[in-house]
Amino acid sequence: MPDNGASQAKPAPSTTNGAAAETKRQRVRMLISALGMLPVLLILCIGFHFLSEGRFFTGQNLGIVLQQAAVNTVLAAGMTFVILTGGIDLSVGSILAASAMAGLTLSKLPELGMLWLPVSVLTGLGFGIVNGALIALLRLPPFIVTLGSLTAVRGLARLLGADTTVFNPSIPYAFIGNGSLTLIPGVASIPWLSVIALLVIFVSWLVLRRTVLGVHIYAVGGNESAARLAGIKVWAVLIFVYGISGLFAGLGGAMQAARLYAANGLQLGQSYELDAITAVILGGTSFVGGIGSIWGTLIGALIIAVLSNGLILIGVSDIWQYVIKGLVIIGAVALDRYRLQGSART
Amino acid sequence: MPDNGASQAKPAPSTTNGAAAETKRQRVRMLISALGMLPVLLILCIGFHFLSEGRFFTGQNLGIVLQQAAVNTVLAAGMTFVILTGGIDLSVGSILAASAMAGLTLSKLPELGMLWLPVSVLTGLGFGIVNGALIALLRLPPFIVTLGSLTAVRGLARLLGADTTVFNPSIPYAFIGNGSLTLIPGVASIPWLSVIALLVIFVSWLVLRRTVLGVHIYAVGGNESAARLAGIKVWAVLIFVYGISGLFAGLGGAMQAARLYAANGLQLGQSYELDAITAVILGGTSFVGGIGSIWGTLIGALIIAVLSNGLILIGVSDIWQYVIKGLVIIGAVALDRYRLQGSART
Amino acid sequence: KELKSIGVSLGSMGNPFFVALSKGAEFEAKKTNPNVKITTVGFEYDLGKQVTQIDNFIAAGVDLILLNPGDPKAIGPAIKKAQAAGIVVVAVDTAAEGADATVTTNNVQAGEISCQYIVDKLGGKGDVVIENGPQVSAVIDRVVGCKNVLSKNPGIKVLSSDQDGKGSREGGLTVAQGYLTRFPKIDAIFAINDPQAIGTDLAARQQNRTGIIITAVDGAPDIEAALKDPQSPQIQASASQDPFFMARRAVQVGVGILNGQKPASTVELLPSKLVTRDNIAEYKGWTSDRSQ
Amino acid sequence: MNDPILEMRGVSKTFFGIKALRTVDLTVYAGEIHALMGENGAGKSTLMKILSGAYRPDPGGEIRIEGHPVRIEGPLGGRAAGISIIYQELSLAPNLSVAENIYLGREISRAGLLARSTMREGVGPILKRLGADFLPSTLVAHLSMGQRQLVEIARALHARSKILIMDEPTTSLSAAESERLFALIRQLRSEGLAIIYISHRMDEVYALGDRVTVLRDGRLVGSLDKPDIRADTIVRLMVGRDVSSFYKKDHDPGAGRGHPVLAAIDMADGHRVKGCSLTVHAGEVVGLAGLIGAGRTELAHLIIGASARTSGRLELEGRPIDIRTPGAALEAGIAYLTEDRKALGLFLDMSCLDNINLAVLGRDAKLGWVLDRDKGRERADRAFAGLSIRAASVGVPAGGLSGGNQQKVLLSRLLAIAPKVLILDEPTRGVDVGAKSEIYSIIDNLAKVGTAILVISSDLPEIIGICDRVIVMRAGHIAGEVARGPHSPLTQEDIMALATGMEHLDA
Numbered sequence A, B: 001m002p003d004n005g006a007s008q009a010k011p012a013p014s015t016t017n018g019a020a021a022e023t024k025r026q027r028v029r030m031l032i033s034a035l036g037m038l039p040v041l042l043i044l045c046i047g048f049h050f051l052s053e054g055r056f057f058t059g060q061n062l063g064i065v066l067q068q069a070a071v072n073t074v075l076a077a078g079m080t081f082v083i084l085t086g087g088i089d090l091s092v093g094s095i096l097a098a099s100a101m102a103g104l105t106l107s108k109l110p111e112l113g114m115l116w117l118p119v120s121v122l123t124g125l126g127f128g129i130v131n132g133a134l135i136a137l138l139r140l141p142p143f144i145v146t147l148g149s150l151t152a153v154r155g156l157a158r159l160l161g162a163d164t165t166v167f168n169p170s171i172p173y174a175f176i177g178n179g180s181l182t183l184i185p186g187v188a189s190i191p192w193l194s195v196i197a198l199l200v201i202f203v204s205w206l207v208l209r210r211t212v213l214g215v216h217i218y219a220v221g222g223n224e225s226a227a228r229l230a231g232i233k234v235w236a237v238l239i240f241v242y243g244i245s246g247l248f249a250g251l252g253g254a255m256q257a258a259r260l261y262a263a264n265g266l267q268l269g270q271s272y273e274l275d276a277i278t279a280v281i282l283g284g285t286s287f288v289g290g291i292g293s294i295w296g297t298l299i300g301a302l303i304i305a306v307l308s309n310g311l312i313l314i315g316v317s318d319i320w321q322y323v324i325k326g327l328v329i330i331g332a333v334a335l336d337r338y339r340l341q342g343s344a345r346t
Numbered sequence C: 001k002e003l004k005s006i007g008v009s010l011g012s013m014g015n016p017f018f019v020a021l022s023k024g025a026e027f028e029a030k031k032t033n034p035n036v037k038i039t040t041v042g043f044e045y046d047l048g049k050q051v052t053q054i055d056n057f058i059a060a061g062v063d064l065i066l067l068n069p070g071d072p073k074a075i076g077p078a079i080k081k082a083q084a085a086g087i088v089v090v091a092v093d094t095a096a097e098g099a100d101a102t103v104t105t106n107n108v109q110a111g112e113i114s115c116q117y118i119v120d121k122l123g124g125k126g127d128v129v130i131e132n133g134p135q136v137s138a139v140i141d142r143v144v145g146c147k148n149v150l151s152k153n154p155g156i157k158v159l160s161s162d163q164d165g166k167g168s169r170e171g172g173l174t175v176a177q178g179y180l181t182r183f184p185k186i187d188a189i190f191a192i193n194d195p196q197a198i199g200t201d202l203a204a205r206q207q208n209r210t211g212i213i214i215t216a217v218d219g220a221p222d223i224e225a226a227l228k229d230p231q232s233p234q235i236q237a238s239a240s241q242d243p244f245f246m247a248r249r250a251v252q253v254g255v256g257i258l259n260g261q262k263p264a265s266t267v268e269l270l271p272s273k274l275v276t277r278d279n280i281a282e283y284k285g286w287t288s289d290r291s292q
Numbered sequence D: 001m002n003d004p005i006l007e008m009r010g011v012s013k014t015f016f017g018i019k020a021l022r023t024v025d026l027t028v029y030a031g032e033i034h035a036l037m038g039e040n041g042a043g044k045s046t047l048m049k050i051l052s053g054a055y056r057p058d059p060g061g062e063i064r065i066e067g068h069p070v071r072i073e074g075p076l077g078g079r080a081a082g083i084s085i086i087y088q089e090l091s092l093a094p095n096l097s098v099a100e101n102i103y104l105g106r107e108i109s110r111a112g113l114l115a116r117s118t119m120r121e122g123v124g125p126i127l128k129r130l131g132a133d134f135l136p137s138t139l140v141a142h143l144s145m146g147q148r149q150l151v152e153i154a155r156a157l158h159a160r161s162k163i164l165i166m167d168e169p170t171t172s173l174s175a176a177e178s179e180r181l182f183a184l185i186r187q188l189r190s191e192g193l194a195i196i197y198i199s200h201r202m203d204e205v206y207a208l209g210d211r212v213t214v215l216r217d218g219r220l221v222g223s224l225d226k227p228d229i230r231a232d233t234i235v236r237l238m239v240g241r242d243v244s245s246f247y248k249k250d251h252d253p254g255a256g257r258g259h260p261v262l263a264a265i266d267m268a269d270g271h272r273v274k275g276c277s278l279t280v281h282a283g284e285v286v287g288l289a290g291l292i293g294a295g296r297t298e299l300a301h302l303i304i305g306a307s308a309r310t311s312g313r314l315e316l317e318g319r320p321i322d323i324r325t326p327g328a329a330l331e332a333g334i335a336y337l338t339e340d341r342k343a344l345g346l347f348l349d350m351s352c353l354d355n356i357n358l359a360v361l362g363r364d365a366k367l368g369w370v371l372d373r374d375k376g377r378e379r380a381d382r383a384f385a386g387l388s389i390r391a392a393s394v395g396v397p398a399g400g401l402s403g404g405n406q407q408k409v410l411l412s413r414l415l416a417i418a419p420k421v422l423i424l425d426e427p428t429r430g431v432d433v434g435a436k437s438e439i440y441s442i443i444d445n446l447a448k449v450g451t452a453i454l455v456i457s458s459d460l461p462e463i464i465g466i467c468d469r470v471i472v473m474r475a476g477h478i479a480g481e482v483a484r485g486p487h488s489p490l491t492q493e494d495i496m497a498l499a500t501g502m503e504h505l506d507a
């Protein structure tokens, strides 16, 4: 058998030792690229700390930052799923508003009040699945479908409250909006909103990196027609990711409702989709699909929250906040590109 | 010459006649796909005409629709260039506002007042070129760059007017905003705004379809690395398309300024980018790049304008306008997809 | 207690009204303490964003928060949180539940006088359009005021009140173009603010429609110009507010509370005055010198 | 001979610390066809991309053209130096027409306006010479792989350069097209062009090559002149050892031909496939031959449900089966290897590990969902060893591998399924001799254990070498079948006669 002999005669492509070392090096490299924006985040934090005369790194302020990042983190996690498949979901802000409205309206009914939280989340899931079905089954472009539902669901959100603010100061589970989980009594505590956000990130990571479905999501994003030919049910994957995005938007709506005790169909969640997308892209996920990680998204969301918090903390005027935010976003990506130039990514 | 013999032995691949017929068939097919949404537009118009008891197809109302479509058409034309290369420009609304502010501020100076129009347009061009340079030279993702300038340029627009509304009731060239070009005295006239929009579309068509640059734009969108290997200066093409998008946004700013005699750095042009992108995508241009036509964009922009105008005309309330607009946008694309299913496109 | 730093959260900083408000607040605060630190932010009508801003103010350790509440009731919990951190909260332009004090224009009354002007001019008979705007409480109040007056006059027919002019010239222009095509006869239009009124006028002029009475609320600089402009005779009145003074009052009240002086009433309503083409010459406007 | 037209001296190239080329020398004369050979990943394409300006070489080397040292700056520099190239990976813009692609970067314009009709006319002669059956105005997206390759060739020829580089130009051409191309190449040689020709097909190198240069692991290992060009010498230089039997066919289909496994009856898509029936038995390797555009790929797509059929039915092991999606085909045990590995096969950004395991993830998973990463890793390591895939590790993205290695990764995915029916569309396209013989022996071994195998190939020697019988398609129909009898071997002539429709003329 000459062919077998052949493959033996040749030096094995890589010894087990070499392979292990290589894998390790690759892991480190992946970690670096996943945590790509971490240096930017740290620089921002330290900068704000000094400029605000030491007000940034206080327990209270960090709690506020975490809490402010929470809703956007949850939306961005859903958005990460969608963008990994090469799609986009513009409707998360509207879905968030509609879910919050549905939840709050229900919470005012005495018997069913306790159900408001699951109802909120399921409302979001429902809208997400409709988006997904239109995209996956009718093969419509995600941008148009979710732009359509951005508009239509916003209308529904307004209808739900008859265009007024729905308010319920005694909403059940209000603690998730404003309470904190005590880690060490009297010393360290973490807002429930942040706990939820971190859980969402963790679950997303599990799904994306530890399940078959996760690989399928990356595959659909990397090469949809190859995925189809490889036997992956592309339509199911697409419905799943838009469903998840809707679900997380619904959860975000519940979080906002618990935080504000109120919701307004017109105002709530306006242009949240831009913040969520920004977090995802800052986190290194590619618009083309197939490349990216959920940890990057978390860091992206934190950067946005730190930026908003820090600029107010150091007393920058509203106008200049715009200018600086815009420049920092561009600068962060430019820095990242520059940093990666030496490494394996092109 | 053995090769010649070979090709003669085989029946000639296609006679000249056959070739001409094939070309013609292809043209027809392209026309159909370019005008893809025309049926939807017509259905909408006719529907609104009946529902509004014959108020839609009046000379005056058509003039209003054309006028309302004008600014979005101009923005969408620039967006078509960008999307054809596979990019996106989210900053057009902000650039429009900044250009209008710059123009209006200048128009109040007695000596330089007449220069406001070119200054507006050039302001837009300037911002566009900055966008393009960041994208082409630093290789940053278009979404992030233009999202950054969406925010930063908005801040600059507010700075220009010190955060108030700048107004000038006696702005030079006001006729382009509110006047009409008389075609047949007393019978037919067309708003100057629409004349400008149509000119923009025509020029865009010339550039895209009749110049070398146009082919290069399509090539970059179709296969960027192939374009690079063919010696096309991809960076120059990218700077050009973002520059054009900025230029048209500047022109849009001038049109708005002349129409409203006023501009407000914060409010003007808010979320215009979504309308512009919607027009482009409704018009059949693909987000992937390389596929699409400027005529489709025109029809897309008209659909949006007809929808806004028609819903007000038949007295649908604001809330339901949202719901219906969203559904019509999705429905239009779905219809288009369905229509094409039988034809050669896959 | 000295006023060292103050946080201001207003609707939208691109609106001249809020700019005037913030200037008034700055003026009064600087008068109290020249070294005061003022942070002014716009919440773009997003309640969540406003709550976030209040959190940030708490973290930054301000003494006084001046806010234009995103929702009169729903902002309550956030206000409580600020108060728990020892911060005085004063609401301007819109009342807020639980605030230490509120200083606002009487928006219902503003809507009333603006529409009363229409009724008077029409002699109690005619077709009127209420050009609505974004559903925030000030706008809702104005429309309520307007409807109060119009409904007392059976001869007045309200053609429509459910279109959103987005509070801007452009929105007003677009909506009015639709109205003018839809209704061949309109006698008067009440726009919920000045930019919408001007946009409405532009639409009417474009279509050569005359004889429509347009009124609004605000008394902003651009309506001042329009009321003086012979080319826009259809814009006839605007119920003025005085944001500069309103903010000054709010800061005064707030400083008072900081120093232990409870105001007589938690809500201070500033009456609105109607500016018309006749009395425009006497109108001081938002930008006139305010150092008195 | 006279002075060389091209001299490359000490050219090196490093990709992120990995040396792809180490001080390579290459000398090419005008009027010769210079074959460049080497295993997958040896660095052939990289060397040529340096020459065309697509890559910048490491500092230190030198390139001389007609004796003058040149620096080639970018693709335009390559063109200015008189070099044109057909890239191995097709580099066309699918959204542009054939003419626009051929003229890309060198468009003709008059008064600033594009002269489309002039361009269309300008490419007519060259397309005719290549025997292309499509129009200059056709969109490239509407062309099949083979037709696209003809466009690439037309583009390179059209540039009228001194040095013409062809990096595996015949990978998707059928015998007739290849022959026409060879005639053209020979003619260009007689016109004084220098042609650098890269191929993994020995027969082409014998037929064309005046000289052969062999690369191994980025190093130059030798040059052979015409008289020395023999399979054994080349192969020994390439792989550093002997590869004795090339085509491998040990399984015995003859007497003990198994039961029919796959039967496709009257398949049609109302378009390109017009009623085709075929049967493949267990343990049998059936070839599917035909000219490009005959509809072979399309027929395979119909069988696995990748495109919708308008008529026809399938039987698997005698039972009717309804397959509408590739997923259903895989579940039924029908695996398909695509001819277009970049667009339809691989996930270039994903690791080789994921690419190899993709189809069996669900089967391996714990609790039905949770990835079994150890199993996946083992499988990938086995595939790497078994097919001697060359890459830094199983973790590197598949996009970074050389073409042949990518093909092996893709093949590993299908083998992981252990299918009943294996449809291979151009399985050795762009694969080096060593790997080819490995793939042939894999096919042979699968046939031995009873797998039914359908091989679509445009490489006739390959079809003849490994198949038991050959079905020939022509213009969407099954034109006939050529069987291997005890005394009548398969011949290229019989197949070509069916493929071109010449058998009627003979009769």
Ligand SMILES: Nc1ncnc2c1ncn2[C@@H]1O[C@H](COP(=O)(O)OP(=O)(O)OP(=O)(O)O)[C@@H](O)[C@H]1O
Pocket: D015, D020, D038, D039, D040, D041, D042, D043, D044, D045, D046, D047, D088, D400, D401, D402, D403, D404, D405, D430, D432
């Ligand atoms: N752009 C690139 N980035 C990183 N590595 C590369 C790149 N291009 C080629 N390589 C590596 O360089 C080596 C040589 O590749 P090359 O494509 O030149 O091989 P080849 O001889 O043409 O092989 P084949 O016969 O399979 O086409 C391979 O190890 C390949 O992985």
Ligand SMILES: Nc1ncnc2c1ncn2[C@@H]1O[C@H](COP(=O)(O)OP(=O)(O)OP(=O)(O)O)[C@@H](O)[C@H]1O
Pocket: D141, D142, D143, D144, D145, D146, D147, D172, D174, D272, D290, D291, D292, D293, D294, D295, D296, D297, D298, D299, D339, D458
């Ligand atoms: N995506 C496509 N769009 C339009 N036409 C196509 C497409 N793919 C193939 N064709 C056409 O279909 C016909 C059959 O193509 P197919 O690829 O099935 O043939 P084939 O015999 O497999 O040829 P090849 O050797 O090129 O693979 C060809 O004439 C080709 O022009």
Ligand SMILES: [Mg+2]
Pocket: D044, D045, D046, D088, D167, D402, D403
């Ligand atoms: Mg190669």
Ligand SMILES: [Mg+2]
Pocket: D296, D297, D298, D339, D425
């Ligand atoms: Mg094929």
